[in-house]
Amino acid sequence: MVVSGQCLLCVFTPQKETPLANAVFWAARKGNLALLQLLLNSGRVDADCRDSYGTTALMVASYSGHYECVKELIMQGADINYQRETGSTALFFASQQGHCDVVKLLFEFGASTEFHTKDGGTALTVASQYGHSKVVDTLLKNGANVHDQLNDGATSLFLAAQEEDGTAPLWMAAQMGHSEAVKVLLLRGADRDADRQDGSTALFKAALKGHNSVIEELLKFSPSLGLLKNGSTALHAAVVGGNLRSILLLLGANADPTLANKNNELPADLTKSDRILKLLHPKISNGNS
Template sequence: MSFKKETPLANAVFWAARKGNLALLQLLLNSGRVDADCKDSYSTTALMVASYSGHYECTRELIMQGADINLQRETGSTALFFASQQGHNDIVKLLFQFGASTDFQTKGGGTALSAASQYGHAKVVETLLKNGANVHDQLNDGATPLFLAAQEGHVTIIRHLLSSGAKVNQPREDGTAPLWMAAQMGHSEVVKVLLLRGAERDANRKDGSTALFKAAYKGHNSVIEELLKFSPSLGLLKNGSSALHAAVMGGNVRSVVLLLGANADPTLTNKSNDLPGDLTQNDRILRLLRKQMANGRS
């Protein structure tokens, strides 16, 4: 966290909060010359600094000295947001004891729950949900806590969110669903959990690609294996291509083998009238495609 230094006393309060120097913090606050809610030019408070830095006793001291728990920084962040982002569950619980709200959002739409979900703090997510955090929070681009957890591969958090009512197919504004994002990132265990909880295997983004198409292009074979268990489309997609075309373009031989083994059609042309074999010069892939085509004719 960066902040602007103000008066020497305020600067000393920030320093004590950041370093966890409880004795100095108490001395400064008890002097009557500096307020517990002193701010810098970004509206950062000492409570935010202590919460971010994970100093429980300093956080508690500031609260007992009258610090406003729900003040927002210029960016919209609160002490609860910072503690959640950094995974300080003991401080999150303390803030809730003194009235912290989960409703505040950053300028980008971020909340304490979205931050904890993105950064993989499962215990914090659990605490936030127990204290009224909205599982349907969305960033300005439409990303939900579930989407962010899927993007980063946090399986335990995904289970928490789904059990709390998160919508498994809720897309971002560009049509990207959690399953698509997990597939792109190669998180096979996340893909498995999402599929078992009802994710639409053939949901496409605005560009017409599906989770299987993206996994095939990226060569994420463990993801391809999970998706194939749910019989996804192997034909032409809304983007005018197929998963086999994507695998061939990606150049991963194992991906091509998996798709051919699932009966992907090597004679299917894309919107440009290209066969999968027209999209590569890889000899191993070309031999696989020709063999499959020969078997199909026999």
């Protein structure tokens, strides 16, 4: 599943009564600069022509990563911050696809990070979701809010494979396993312990999914290893996830295996794996107590 408006080229439905506009969209999608210039210079088609969803040629060129076409459309007067019906902008699509050069170009001509999709998504949240760390860094340098949140109850149209709500960029990057994006966000001041409405943090989710490179980055910033708002700990999550390396990383950071969750369960109560139990209870396993 994807962000609302993500599959831009799939849903583009040009108006049948404007064949020249259709040609502009085709040129923007294919990166045919010569044709695009010819059409725009004819004076018979507007640089801001759009389809029935409010998609503009600038959005299509940005999505496709065609730098020169993006620049030409801007120079011809295309509205950089125009929003299609989903709320997405050219910056959103360039960020989602990881086209950092296009993102930088859009900023040069006044692109704003303030616009949200109907789901509450922003250029920063979508770049974080897809692990585009260079884009994330560029967005943050240009005023994007590191604490951007999706709307409550945002659906799986935004996050791959599951429904999430109230999700911050750091949490999103962590649960997708994008360690470089996590690193950039942390260095730019993201709250290491920011949680969702269900109380899970970035570390909890990374531990559950076994994203060890993410866990390593998070541990550099001393996140909470204690009981979270969801009534559990990151160590509990790692044990449920069953990744030995994740458990070792957390134990090495002094996660407490004797700390019970809200159901009065120790991490060891959540597994039948002898290998994991030996990690959690080495003294018992060695017969020393």
